[in-house]
Amino acid sequence: MDYRKHLKSTINDYLNIKDNIKTGIERKEEIEKNKKVILEKLNGREEDWKDYKWQLKNRIDNAEKLKKIFPLTDEEIKEVDKVASVYRFAISPYYLSLIDTKDFKDPIKLQAIPSGKELIGHGDLDPMDEKGTTPVEGITRRYPDRLIVKVTNQCGMYCRFCQRRRLIGETDHHIDRNTLEKDIEYIRNNEEIRDILLTGGDAFMLSDSTIEWLLQELRSIPHVEIIRFGTRTPVTLPQRVTDNLVNILKKYHPIYVNTHFNSPAEITEESKEACEKLANAGIPLGNQMVLLNDVNNDPMVVRKLNQALLTIRVKPYYIFHTKPVKGTEHFWCKVEEGLDIMESLRGRTSGMAIPTYIVNGPGGLGKTPVLPNYLQYIGRDKAYFRNWNGVPFEIENKFDDIE
Ligand SMILES: *Cc1c(COP(=O)(O)O)cnc(C)c1O
Numbered sequence: 575m576d577y578r579k580h581l582k583s584t585i586n587d588y589l590n591i592k593d594n595i596k597t598g599i600e601r602k603e604e605i606e607k608n609k610k611v612i613l614e615k616l617n618g619r620e621e622d623w624k625d626y627k628w629q630l631k632n633r634i635d636n637a638e639k640l641k642k643i644f645p646l647t648d649e650e651i652k653e654v655d656k657v658a659s660v661y662r663f664a665i666s667p668y669y670l671s672l673i674d675t676k677d678f679k680d681p682i683k684l685q686a687i688p689s690g691k692e693l694i695g696h697g698d699l700d701p702m703d704e705k706g707t708t709p710v711e712g713i714t715r716r717y718p719d720r721l722i723v724k725v726t727n728q729c730g731m732y733c734r735f736c737q738r739r740r741l742i743g744e745t746d747h748h749i750d751r752n753t754l755e756k757d758i759e760y761i762r763n764n765e766e767i768r769d770i771l772l773t774g775g776d777a778f779m780l781s782d783s784t785i786e787w788l789l790q791e792l793r794s795i796p797h798v799e800i801i802r803f804g805t806r807t808p809v810t811l812p813q814r815v816t817d818n819l820v821n822i823l824k825k826y827h828p829i830y831v832n833t834h835f836n837s838p839a840e841i842t843e844e845s846k847e848a849c850e851k852l853a854n855a856g857i858p859l860g861n862q863m864v865l866l867n868d869v870n871n872d873p874m875v876v877r878k879l880n881q882a883l884l885t886i887r888v889k890p891y892y893i894f895h896t897k898p899v900k901g902t903e904h905f906w907c908k909v910e911e912g913l914d915i916m917e918s919l920r921g922r923t924s925g926m927a928i929p930t931y932i933v934n935g936p937g938g939l940g941k942t943p944v945l946p947n948y949l950q951y952i953g954r955d956k957a958y959f960r961n962w963n964g965v966p967f968e969i970e971n972k973f974d975d976i977e
Pocket residue numbers: 714715716717720721722771941
């Protein structure tokens with residue numbers, strides 16, 4: 575049977591399942607109900623919910639507070655307490671409202687609520703050796719023409735799989751002005767640096783005025799071509815994307831924002847609004863997903879996520895293979911799972927919905943792309959391939975006798 579006559583049949587598996595994998599927009603009513611309950615328990619009003627400062631101030635950051643809002647067994651509460659004394663936790667009321675309490679393996683819950691599993695297993699707190707590739711405090715430089723500046727340790731929510739757990743600590747602090755000035759000096763003195771990635775923590779946790787100051791400084795350096803922000807606020811604290819912030823950002827183009835959706839359940843009306851605001855200001859949006867056991871190590875979940883991201887104007891950019899960070903072993907996946915996901919995307923969805931799958935080389939060796947083998951073999955004068963649906967073909971690959 576020629577699959578080209580029956581194209582629809584090549585995606586029937588997805589069509590049959592897609593309505594069971596719910597986005598936050600499809601769960602709107604339940605989320606609205608959760609929000610009402612949480613607001614009541616926190617003594618907040620509707621306007622408070624929309625205020626990111628209220629959201630930050632009311633982050634749920636200990637077992638006592640969590641117990642009041644979220645149904646947990648005594649055993650679970652004890653676990654949360656124990657883990658919280660080792661690894662920080664804090665959840666914005668908004669992000670907490672996305673949890674489907676009926677779902678034992680809810681993807682939001684797995685990412686946000688501490689699990690006793692964090693205290694067992696092996697791994698390293700700094701497997702990427704960021705410390706070893708730090709020329710000045712705050713900067714990680716691993717590539718010739720670009721670098722990251724970790725401007726703060728603060729986040730809207732502390733992800734349970736965080737790769738920078740070692741930096742998160744117990745309290746929020748932005749890096750001080752003095753250090754930032756040294757970082758800017760380093761960039762100014764190294765004229766091959768053309769791309770600056772501001773990250774953290776979460777770069778949008780800085781105040782509007784600090785962000786504006788930083789952008790002004792960076793834009794005064796002639797060799798800085800592009801500036802990128804790494805932020806999970808569109809996912810965990812979409813209220814942070816205010817008109818004021820967006821109006822600042824758009825004065826310093828070209829600005830790019832990479833965000834971090836891991837699950838269709840995170841795509842809500844609020845996150846959509848945040849992404850649209852940024853996109854309307856001319857900021858291209860990319861998504862960096864981390865491959866996480868039980869959250870998104872499923873080709874159908876990733877297809878739904880990536881297609882939904884395009885509808886909110888976010889282009890899937892990377893899928894990161896889970897890094898072997900201590901205390902996150904229950905999230906680790908196999909490389910085969912990542913490859914299966916890549917295989918299931920190509921041909922079956924828009925090329926726009928297909929990110930690059932990346933394995934990070936330990937010890938700072940850097941981002942390494944992984945792709946299913948479409949190129950099967952290069953012969954003397956032909957190259958042999960298979961297409962997305964497994965059909966083999968060959969092309970001429972003989973140029974040396976053209977005289
Ligand atoms: C991820 C990363 C970058 C950016 O990499 P791109 O592939 O350009 O997105 C830059 N520097 C460091 C240290 C990084 O970890």
